[in-house]
Amino acid sequence: MIVALEGKTLVVTGGTQGLGETIARLASAGGSEGIAIAGRNAERGGRIADELSRPGRPVVFIQADLADPAAPAVVMAEAIKRLGRIDCLVNAAALTDRASLETGTIDDWDRLFSVNARAPFFLMQAAVADMKTRRAAGAIVNILSVNAHCGAPDLAIYSATKGALSTLTRNIANAHLSDRIRVNGINMGWVATPAEQEMQARTLGKGEHWAKIAAADLPLGRLLTMDEVAQLTLFLLSDASGLMTGTLIDLEQSVLGAPPRGIA
Template sequence: MKVELSGKVVVVTGAASGIGAAVARLAAESGAGALVLSDRDADGCRAVGEGIAGQGPAVETVGADLSDLGSAAAIAGAARRRFGRIDGLVNAAGLTTRASMLDGTPGVWEELFAVNARAPYFLMREAIGDMVARGAAGAIVNVLSINAHCGAPDLAIYSATKGALLTLTKNAANAHLRDRIRVNGINLGWAATEAEHRMQSETLGHGPGWLEAAAARMPLGRLLEPGEAARLAVFLLSDASAPMTGVALDLEQRVTGA
């Protein structure tokens, strides 16, 4: 089985680091013809793009804050202007701000839903609209979370955003199956990304040794790696996963419900 993207134009959000950057790099290695990379860290996104450009695909980078309602149109517009179409989309960007049932605030609710659910919806709308207008097949992958099943107590609002995106994933897949547009998701478990390191070591105050302590509690003795999520995302983007659609795969170290 060959997992190839064979000249496809792929949009990836959250591409400056972590899962998004890993997806972008693997997409380039897998034959993507062009990549549109977006992140609110414009300099980091540009650096990832420059590293990828030498592998063959043309790269466009877009600095965009997904909490801005106009960000989806700006990202999709950049893809259409430069490359004329969108063949694939990976919604990898997301915020993991902590908030429980007791300490959540309207501001955290609005920010998390804006970035984790609203922006992916409008990006999907842009991508699907482009595909339908051209009568072309396409694939979308949403990076969800294992927390969509319930969620840790301090991730109540975050979990709700991922649950919303999980439903949108299935809704879009059902609505556009006859258009040959596949939409799938990854319920990602605890991964060792740069953003998680900042959250754990600085925001939550667990210090630089948090990763070793966390890894010791996990069944595999480590956290998930961004590259593992990237392999699954690129598979779901590729024709090798057809006709799979409307599926949310758990990428986690524990069996949900066990």
């Protein structure tokens, strides 16, 4: 299914691989008027931008490390310069480094919060400023995580960053209702993104077939796909989602508050 985004420009962070790239590709297929993908990998970002660009529908790459406090303003200023405006923003970039209460350090805290919470805040600030200046409607989607509800012990700091962004999603949605700027979030379940593959297979030493083993214990026998998350993202950006704003969608194979499987 292709969700139509005709006439809309968008900025996608983390757009050089994984979910961000998938979102950019589907947005391009959906007729987006222009896309700016932001990421660290210049070679890959440039290649994706060249591949997706069409006459009158540019796709541009903006190199940025969102751990840099100045990066959000640079990304958004460059996107406006090259696309003319920002209609939609997707905050897909995130770090998933492990850190529990017992092992977490100040460096872990600062690194994860800088990319996962601080950068999205200032990216949204710039997007909303552009939309308000033009008195135009807009849409923002934040890629969150089901871990925001609690998270595994070794994801304490990561989970906290997503919890912070969840609150910001609703706060900013409420603050800009009258500006016709919609802000929604997706609490994403387990997806075998390239970053997760690196984390599970090599960093955590679970081997290249970790996803198949993990899937066997899930209710539907598989992990979520990046395409499923991307389709929902585009729906929330599109006019098809109507007035939806301040919504946090749990895209997961469980129901919050339900007892664990096997417990009556």
